Amino acid sequence: MAEKNYYTIDPDGKLTCMKCGVRLEKGKAKFLYLDNGFPVELPVCPKCGFIYVPEELALGKVLSVEKALEDK
């Protein structure tokens, strides 16, 4: 059963991991905050696992979820 992802971005081959020298791919990640977790799909390095959080995501969705949880 596929888990529902709260957010998905595909790197479209536009990002490269400097350490591993490979392209980032769409990969499984998880947001964790104040004991709450949400599955997401983000650009991830297939070798070292570096997860990229783009600025729009950090200042948009991530921030609004943070705020909502902070006031729980």
Place this chain on the structure above:
Amino acid sequence: MIEERASTHVYRQKRMFTKEELEAREHLCVHEQPPYCNAACPLKLDTKAMIAAVSAGDFDRALALYDKITPFPHILCALCEAPCEGKCKLHEVGEGVSIRELETAALRFGAPPKKRGLLRKKNKKAAIFGGDLFTLFLAGELCRKMYPVTVFCQQDGYAAFLRACASGMPEEILAASEQTLSRMDITFVWNTDPAEAFAEKNASFDLRCAAYDTAQLLFPGLAVDEAVMVCREHRLITGRTQGVLGAAFGAKKAALSADRLAQNLDPANTRGEEGSVETRLYTSLDGVSPSQRIPCTDRASAVAEAKRCIQCRCEECIKGCAYLQHYKKFPRILTREIYNNVSIIMGDHMMNKPINACSLCGQCSVLCPNGYDMAEVCHIARQNMVTTGKMPLAPHEFALMDMLFSNDEAFLCRPQPGYAQCKYVFFPGCQATAIAPATVRAAYLDLCQRLEGGVALMLGCCGAICDWAGRYEMYDDTVKFLDEQLARLGNPTVITGCPTCKKQLSSHAQLEIHGIWEILEAIGVPEKAKRLEKPVAVHDACGARGDKATQQSIRRIAESLGCQVTQTPYEGDKSPCCGYGGLTQYTNREVAKEMTDKCLERSDLPYLSYCMACRDRFAREGRESMHLLELVYGTSADHCPDISAKRYNRLSLKHHLLEEIWNEEVIAMDLGFTVAYTPEAEAMMDDRMILKTDVIRVLQSLRQTGEAIREENSGLLLTRARLGNVTFWVKYEEVDGGYRVHRAYSHRMNIVNRL
């Protein structure tokens, strides 16, 4: 690092205060008390609303309001004693509003309200025996309550009946009332002796009412409970009244008794508040000039008379406070909502934002005639949330970390060279060192030079920040720490540079504490002080609320330097907060900005402050703004450091003074690489509360891990590091010997891999 609260799934609860205390606090607010005129009317006319309607030219609405209180508005209005007029607040400065004339105008110019929707007649029948003013009004009241009413009277028709009931009434009033009466659904049995009719018919009615004369004929010496207009012994509704208002009010009481009797209840059962009341309302007459009554001869003059009404209400607190204005709520409501918010165990805490947006400045407690202290409520709520683990760290973390920085890395405590023990210690405060280090340096050197007995220096934060955040444990630690440091210096007399520090330290350090302004008054300002020969507006700091001596001292010094101190609204104890207090600047920028605007709207002149936070916020809004000490020490006041510079200033002042005064060499740590910022990055970081030191730490981590990605489109690199509770991202390019930062952002959420 400050521990983030563990979870949203912690279900602890603690009451802010008892129900009784909540009620006692709420009771202080008189905003919802009736205005003076309304309170005086036994019929509970919403006088204020009626006058407002006239002043808006809406005579129909005015009449509708008036008509609501009585079935015979013309008769009532013609002879009403109008106790409301005597209570009009305007009497205190001039002539009160001619309320009765406005009622007359409503009757003249307003269209009679439409009859209320068709209600079903009640099945209990009422009989009225005999006519007087009281039974006339009672017939009308019972008819409005949908009782089938039958009146037995001697007269032969409406006109004669009305004349008998309302003797001495002008003819046109009688004519108007005849119309009203004849249209009512009341059955009249004319040409009947009421006493005889009673003997014959009373048994066939559920509710029996009689004119007082008739009642006495029927039951000589009967005892009437005038509070309810009932003779209980004979189950008869009757009573003696005085004047038209007495009759109208008596009829209202009697009609309510009829309801109770119809349900076989005692007439005294659950009646609620009746008649005129005492009001506790407060209304300021500031700016109200005396005016005279305008005779209401036509629509226009009635409107003009109504416009004299000041629509009494208390809103002293909200008038002065941008925070209350922002949330459009009076303290009473806000307190109740905050109290409820704190009591919720699960779910959304809608009031967290308001709780954290108050600047805790205490202006409300001065403006409110009853001292309503919203600051205390919000402060208690914050502490409560900290206790139960419901206080989010995010809104306050930056400020708290800043305080820890002040009292750790940037902290300095040294006796003046050459003195083992000093008579004084100078405590300029964290904001002064952050914003105006050159001024702090000049002040310290001056004090050292001109005071006998040695002056130690303590650079740090008084703890106001964690106190405001509601972090009481952290505050206790800070108090302990500062007290220890002061003890190490031999408990000298403290000279603070900031009124908030003075207030905070006075609450624990059992020492003599003075503001530097007091010292300057005693020893005189230094010779090189800058003179400012122009008018200025002095902004009183909220830390000096209730401290008249400080407020006056500041003004004397300003005047001695040539300033013409002008009077501004809300000065002294009534001063609003600049937006820094209570950490509003960090928790709610929008409200903080509104607070600053509220301060600045009081005058167009340059602002002279004596709290560095006020000086900074005003300058940021583009106002010519200086701190008294900048004037005294001739230091420039035209800089507004960003958040990184504020930290840098504190640290470099410490290092600089260590070298200059204590001959201690501070070895600057060499990073081993350079960091440059695009102007866009700098502005962005200030806005997003990202420090240059944060960026440097991220880059240091990068150098260890090599973890970064390249964005193919721009060719720029991105890296990140988790510092404490926050992940910081830096977008950069590599340049010779280091990095050039293009962007920076952060998030608190942890983001981890998932299999």
